[in-house]
Structure formats: structure tokens, C-alpha cells
Amino acid sequence: MATDIDQVKKYVALFLSTAKWIEAIVPGTADDKVIDAISNLVTQPWFAEFAVFVLKQFENGKTPSMAEFGLAVSQFTPNQPSA
Numbered sequence: 001m002a003t004d005i006d007q008v009k010k011y012v013a014l015f016l017s018t019a020k021w022i023e024a025i026v027p028g029t030a031d032d033k034v035i036d037a038i039s040n041l042v043t044q045p046w047f048a049e050f051a052v053f054v055l056k057q058f059e060n061g062k063t064p065s066m067a068e069f070g071l072a073v074s075q076f077t078p079n080q081p082s083a
Helices: 005-025 030-042 047-057 066-075
Strands: none
Touching (some): 005 047, 047 066
16 A cells, blocks of 8 residues: 555656546547546545545545545645644
């Protein structure tokens, strides 16, 4: 499981390159819209930190319930530089 920010960034880059390849070979625009939406999400500066935070909540093979997952997501606060 990728519980390191650098690992998450590598997995995201691999996913995006694969998705762009699929987008190029699949006719139509429906898949393009989905890939664009996912790409916009996973390229946000806070995404890798968020992914690591959520993954660490469920280490050791624990399968979260929807409520546990929602709670973990709600507890995430990205580290923002002080103004």
C-alpha cells in the first residue's frame, strides 16, 4: 500500500499516463470527460497528502465501513502554510 507521498505521486503519474493512453484509443468523448475530471482531482496539490492520510487510517488489511471512510475523509485537513 502506498503510504508515502512520493509513492502516491508515482502511482498517480502512472495512472494518468495509462488513462491518457486509453483516452487516445477509445473513440468518443465520454471517457475523456471522466479522465479529465479524475485528472483535475488527483493533480490538486493536496491530493497526495490526502491519499496517504486516508490509506493510513486503514492499514493492516482493515476494510473500512462507509461511515469509517467518511469520518477519515472528514478529519483530513491539508497542511497549509500560515498566512
